[in-house]
Amino acid sequence: MVAARGAVEVRGFAGVGEPTRPELRDAPVHWPRPSVLETGLEALDGVGPKLADAARRAGIATVGDLLYRFPRGHRDRQIRPLDSLEPGETGTVLVTVMGNPPRPFRRGKLTMVGVKVGDQTDFVRATWFNQPWVSGKLEKGSQILITGKRSPKGLAVQEWELLAPASESDEPVEERSGSFVPVHPASEDLAPKKIREWAGQAVKLAPNAIEGLPASLQAKRGLGSVGAAIKAAHFPESAEELEAARRRLGFEELFLHQALLATRKRSHRRSRPAPRFGKPGPTVERWLASLPFAPTADQRAAFADIDKDLDSGEPMQRLLMGEVGSGKTVVAVYAMLRALEAGYQAALMAPTETLAEQHAITLGKLLAAEAIPFALLTGASSAPMRRKALNQLASGELGLILGTHALIEPTVEFARLGVVVVDEQHRFGVEQRRALDSKGVEGMAPHVLHMTATPIPRTLSLTAYGDLDTTALRELPRGRQAVRTRVVGEDRRSQAYEFIRERLREGRQAYVVCPLVSDSEAIEAKAVEAEAKRLAKTELRDFKVALLHGQMTSEQKARAMGSFSSGEADVLVAMLANDPGELPPAIDVEVSGGFQFQVKSAVAGEKSCRRGTDTRTENAPMVIDAAQHVGFTWNRQVGIRLQQSIGKNLSAAFAIEQSQTLFNATNAPQNFFLGSGGQILGTYNPGANYSANVSPDLVGKLALDTKRGHFELGGLTRFFRDRYYPNASSTAAQNDTRIGASFFVSGRTSVGRYIEVGAKTLMGRGVGRYGASTLADTTVRPNGTLAPIQGAHGIASLIVHATPKLDLVSYAGVEYAQRTYFRSGDGTLVGYAPPSMVNTGCFTESVPPAGTGWTPGTSSKCAGTTRVVRAASLGYQYRFYSGPAGSLQHSIVYTYLQRDGWAGIGGAPKATNNMIYTSFRFVLPQ
Numbered sequence: 001m002v003a004a005r006g007a008v009e010v011r012g013f014a015g016v017g018e019p020t021r022p023e024l025r026d027a028p029v030h031w032p033r034p035s036v037l038e039t040g041l042e043a044l045d046g047v048g049p050k051l052a053d054a055a056r057r058a059g060i061a062t063v064g065d066l067l068y069r070f071p072r073g074h075r076d077r078q079i080r081p082l083d084s085l086e087p088g089e090t091g092t093v094l095v096t097v098m099g100n101p102p103r104p105f106r107r108g109k110l111t112m113v114g115v116k117v118g119d120q121t122d123f124v125r126a127t128w129f130n131q132p133w134v135s136g137k138l139e140k141g142s143q144i145l146i147t148g149k150r151s152p153k154g155l156a157v158q159e160w161e162l163l164a165p166a167s168e169s170d171e172p173v174e175e176r177s178g179s180f181v182p183v184h185p186a187s188e189d190l191a192p193k194k195i196r197e198w199a200g201q202a203v204k205l206a207p208n209a210i211e212g213l214p215a216s217l218q219a220k221r222g223l224g225s226v227g228a229a230i231k232a233a234h235f236p237e238s239a240e241e242l243e244a245a246r247r248r249l250g251f252e253e254l255f256l257h258q259a260l261l262a263t264r265k266r267s268h269r270r271s272r273p274a275p276r277f278g279k280p281g282p283t284v285e286r287w288l289a290s291l292p293f294a295p296t297a298d299q300r301a302a303f304a305d306i307d308k309d310l311d312s313g314e315p316m317q318r319l320l321m322g323e324v325g326s327g328k329t330v331v332a333v334y335a336m337l338r339a340l341e342a343g344y345q346a347a348l349m350a351p352t353e354t355l356a357e358q359h360a361i362t363l364g365k366l367l368a369a370e371a372i373p374f375a376l377l378t379g380a381s382s383a384p385m386r387r388k389a390l391n392q393l394a395s396g397e398l399g400l401i402l403g404t405h406a407l408i409e410p411t412v413e414f415a416r417l418g419v420v421v422v423d424e425q426h427r428f429g430v431e432q433r434r435a436l437d438s439k440g441v442e443g444m445a446p447h448v449l450h451m452t453a454t455p456i457p458r459t460l461s462l463t464a465y466g467d468l469d470t471t472a473l474r475e476l477p478r479g480r481q482a483v484r485t486r487v488v489g490e491d492r493r494s495q496a497y498e499f500i501r502e503r504l505r506e507g508r509q510a511y512v513v514c515p516l517v518s519d520s521e522a523i524e525a526k527a528v529e530a531e532a533k534r535l536a537k538t539e540l541r542d543f544k545v546a547l548l549h550g551q552m553t554s555e556q557k558a559r560a561m562g563s564f565s566s567g568e569a570d571v572l573v574a575m576l577a578n579d580p581g582e583l584p585p586a587i588d589v590e591v592s593g594g595f596q597f598q599v600k601s602a603v604a605g606e607k608s609c610r611r612g613t614d615t616r617t618e619n620a621p622m623v624i625d626a627a628q629h630v631g632f633t634w635n636r637q638v639g640i641r642l643q644q645s646i647g648k649n650l651s652a653a654f655a656i657e658q659s660q661t662l663f664n665a666t667n668a669p670q671n672f673f674l675g676s677g678g679q680i681l682g683t684y685n686p687g688a689n690y691s692a693n694v695s696p697d698l699v700g701k702l703a704l705d706t707k708r709g710h711f712e713l714g715g716l717t718r719f720f721r722d723r724y725y726p727n728a729s730s731t732a733a734q735n736d737t738r739i740g741a742s743f744f745v746s747g748r749t750s751v752g753r754y755i756e757v758g759a760k761t762l763m764g765r766g767v768g769r770y771g772a773s774t775l776a777d778t779t780v781r782p783n784g785t786l787a788p789i790q791g792a793h794g795i796a797s798l799i800v801h802a803t804p805k806l807d808l809v810s811y812a813g814v815e816y817a818q819r820t821y822f823r824s825g826d827g828t829l830v831g832y833a834p835p836s837m838v839n840t841g842c843f844t845e846s847v848p849p850a851g852t853g854w855t856p857g858t859s860s861k862c863a864g865t866t867r868v869v870r871a872a873s874l875g876y877q878y879r880f881y882s883g884p885a886g887s888l889q890h891s892i893v894y895t896y897l898q899r900d901g902w903a904g905i906g907g908a909p910k911a912t913n914n915m916i917y918t919s920f921r922f923v924l925p926q
Contacts (some may be wrong), residue, residue: 027504036208037064044201054189066202070233071182083121085150092147095119097138104132125154141166180236185651199234206230212252223248248522272445274315277342284337290369298475302331316447322473332421335449340399344418348402351424352550353378356404377403408435420448472792497539504570505801507887512573520622532573542804543570555570628873630772630813655699666837667830672724672784709749718766724784740766754801761794771815773869779832781822790818811873833865833902840906864901864909872899893917
C-alpha cells in the first residue's frame with residue numbers, strides 16, 4: 001500500500017500501476033511464518049554438510065542469514081561473443097580457460113597473472129593486475145565470466161567470476177544475460193555464484209520476514225512490504241526497483257535503531273531519578289563575576305541547558321560539542337560548581353594522564369578566586385596521595401576529583417556524586433562510562449555531561465537518534481579567529497616545513513602531531529619519539545624541539561609543557577591525545593601520518609590554529625619601521641574594515657577609512673577655500689567660516705595565499721572637495737568634488753629556506769599621501785577647481801633569516817609625482833611644479849638667524865617641488881627574546897635617500913641623506 005494524493009493505493013513493490021479488482025481477488029493470502037527463516041541452509045537444494053560448514057564460517061547459518069546477506073553490487077551486463085569486442089571496447093564474455101594454471105609475474109610495481117581463454121568465436125590472453133591469488137583458481141577447462149577491456153594485446157580483466165571449475169565443466173552453465181545480476185560478498189571457500197544460486201531459492205521464503213514497520217507508516221511513506229524489498233534487493237528487475245528496495249530496507253533499519261535508542265533513553269532516565277539542584281546560588285554567581293572574560297552567547301545558552309537538566313529530576317545525558325578553544329572547560333566547571341554548591345560531589349574523567357593533568361592546571365586557574373579544593377587521581381598518583389583522596393571522597397570531605405580510568409576502579413567510592421563530566425567521551429567504552437555512572441547516590445543516578453571536539457560517527461548517531469541531548473559551542477571567544485585547515489601531501493612536505501619555519505622566525509610556535517609513541521611494524525606511521533629526533537636534526541634544526549607523549553613521567557611532561565608555554569621551546573612534537581588547552585596558541589601544525597587519525601585529524605588543525613589566520617598581511621613583509629624607507633607603505637587611518645573568506649585560499653576585504661589629503665600649488669588663485677591636510681578629524685579651514693568635509697577613502701582588495709606565498713590585488717577611491725568662487729563673488733560660490741583612484745598589487749614569497757622577498761606598487765591619481773614621503777595628492781587650476789596629481793609608489797624587500805633570532809634586511813623604494821600645471825588667462829602658470837616656479841636659493845645653505853641657536857634658515861625663493869624620491873636600506877634585526885608574550889628586539893638600519901625636484905627657474909634641486917636608525921623595542925603579538 002502507498003499513499004498518493006490523500007488516497008491509499010495498492011500496487012506491486014515499486015510498481016507504477018494499481019492492480020485490478022480481479023487481480024486483487026485472486027491474489028493468494030499469505031500468513032507470515034517467521035520461524036521458517038530459522039531453518040538451516042541444508043534445507044536448500046545443493047547445500048551439503050561441507051558447503052553448510054563453509055557458509056557458517058562466513059556468517060550464514062540460516063535461511064534468514066542468507067536473505068539478509070545483501071549483494072555488494074549488481075552487474076547490468078549483456079554477455080557477448082568474444083569476437084564482437086573491438087580494441088578499446090569494454091564488455092562481458094563467458095569463456096573457458098584454455099591454458100595451464102598460470103604463475104604470477106612482476107613487471108615494475110605490478111604483479112600480473114595471464115592465461116589463454118576463449119569461447120566458440122575467438123580466444124585471447126586475459127590478464128589480471130595485482131591479484132596473484134587468482135592463479136590458484138584458474139584451472140584448465142574452468143568456465144569464467146569476465147568483464148574487461150579488449151586491446152591488441154588481449155583482455156584486461158576488470159571483474160571476473162568463476163562459474164564452474166574444471167571438474168564441472170561438462171555441466172551446462174546457466175547465466176542470466178542483460179539483467180541485474182547480484183554480486184554477493186563471498187569467502188575463500190564460498191563462491192559468489194553459489195551464494196547467488198542459494199539466494200534464488202531463499203527469496204521465495206522472504207514473505208515470512210518479520211515486518212518492522214507499522215502499516216500506517218508504510219502507507220504514509222509509500223513503502224512496500226519487507227519481503228518484497230528483500231527479493232528486489234537480491235534480484236531487481238530494474239534500477240528503480242533496486243533503489244526502492246534499498247530505501248525501504250534502509251528506512252526500516254534507521255527506524256528501528258531510532259526506536260531502540262529512544263526506548264533506552266526513556267528507560268535510563270525513568271529507571272533512577274537524579275538529584276535536583278535548584279537555581280544557581282551565590283557561589284556560582286561569584287565565580288562567573290570573577291572570570292577575566294565575558295562568557296560567549298553560546299556558553300550562556302549552555303549554562304541555561306545545564307540548569308534546566310539539573311533541576312528536572314531526571315539524569316542529564318548531554319553532549320557538549322565545540323572546537324578546541326571554544327570554551328567547553330568553562331561550561332564543565334559551571335556544571336561541577338552547581339553540584340558542589342548543592343552539597344554534592346563532581347568528577348571529571350579524561351582519557352589520558354596528560355589531559356587530566358592539563359585539566360588540573362586549567363581548573364586551578366579558573367577556581368582560584370573561590371579557592372575550591374580538588375584532587376587529581378591517575379595511575380601515576382603516589383600511594384599516600386591516592387589513599388588520602390579515596391578517604392576524602394568516601395567521607396564527602398573532598399567535593400571535586402579529576403582523573404583517568406582510575407576513577408572507575410571498585411576502590412573509588414563517592415559519598416554524594418552528583419555530576420560527572422566525561423572529556424573526549426568517544427574514547428571511553430560504554431561499560432567504562434556505566435561504571436562511573438553507577439557510583440552515584442544510592443537509588444539515584446548522577447548527571448553526566450559528555451564533551452568532545454571530534455564527534456565521531458557513533459557519537460553522531462547517538463545524538464541524531466535520541467540517546468543524547470546536544471549543545472554546540474559555535475561562537476569562539478573574543479580574540480579567537482576561525483580555524484583554517486589545509487591538507488598537504490607528502491610531495492609538498494618541504495614547502496609545509498618552510499611555511500612553519502617562516503612562522504617560527506616571526507617568534508611564533510608550532511605543534512607537530514604524530515599517531516604513535518614509538519615505531520610500529522604493523523602500521524606505517526610516524527612515531528613521536530623518532531620524529532622529534534629527526535626534526536631536531538633536519539628541517540627544524542635551527543629551533544628548539546620539545547617532546548610530549550603519554551608514556552612520559554609526570555615530571556617529564558611538566559618540563560615539556562613548561563618549556564613550550566614559556567617560549568623556551570619553539571616546537572612541540574606530541575601525540576594527538578594531548579590537548580593544547582593550557583599551551584600557547586601556536587599558529588602552525590604538521591600532522592605526520594594523518595591517515596591514522598581519520599575524523600580525529602580535524603582536531604589536529606584546531607590544536608594549532610586557535611588564533612586562526614594571521615592578520616599581518618598589509619606589508620610585504622616589513623621587519624623594520626615603514627617610515628625608514630620610501631615606497632608604498634599603507635599608513636592605515638581610522639575606519640571600518642570588513643573581511644571575509646571566499647574560498648579555500650582566497651579572502652576579500654573592504655574598508656572605509658578617514659581621508660587625509662595633501663595640497664600643493666604654485667601661483668595658486670585666491671578664489672577658493674581648501675581645508676588643511678593631516679588633521680585628526682579630516683580636512684578643514686581653521687581660520688574661516690567654511691569647513692571642507694571630505695568623504696572617506698574606499699579601499700577594496702583580494703588576498704590569495706598559496707604554497708608560493710601571499711599575494712594581494714586591490715583598488716582605492718578617494719574624494720577631494722573645495723569651495724571656489726568663479727567671479728570672485730560670494731554669492732556665486734560653488735562646491736567642487738574630484739575623484740582620485742588607483743590600483744595596487746603586492747606579494748611576498750620565500751626563496752629556499754632562509755630568503756624571503758617581497759614587492760608592492762601603487763599607481764593612480766591623488767594617492768601621494770600613501771607614500772612614506774607623503775607627496776601631494778592634489779593641486780589647483782586657475783579657476784579654483786582641484787586637479788588630482790598622478791603618481792606611483794613602489795618598494796622591494798629582501799630578508800635573509802640568518803639564524804632563528806637574526807634577520808638581515810634590505811629595501812629599495814621609489815616615489816614619483818607628475819608635474820601638473822595649467823595656464824591662466826593672463827599667462828600665469830598655476831599648479832604643481834610649473835616650469836615658471838622659482839628654485840633660486842635651493843642650492844644655498846642659509847645661515848641661522850641671530851638668536852635661533854643652531855636652527856638653519858630657509859630660502860624663501862626655493863619651491864623645490866618633488867619629482868622623485870629614491871631610497872635604499874640595509875640593516876639587521878636581532879631578537880633577544882621571543883615567546884607567547886611578544887619579542888624583545890634590537891635593530892640598526894642604514895638608509896641612503898635622494899630627493900630630486902622638478903626643474904624651474906634656477907634649476908632642478910636635489911638633496912641626499914645618509915641616515916642610521918637604531919632601536920630597542922618590545923613587540924606585542926598580534
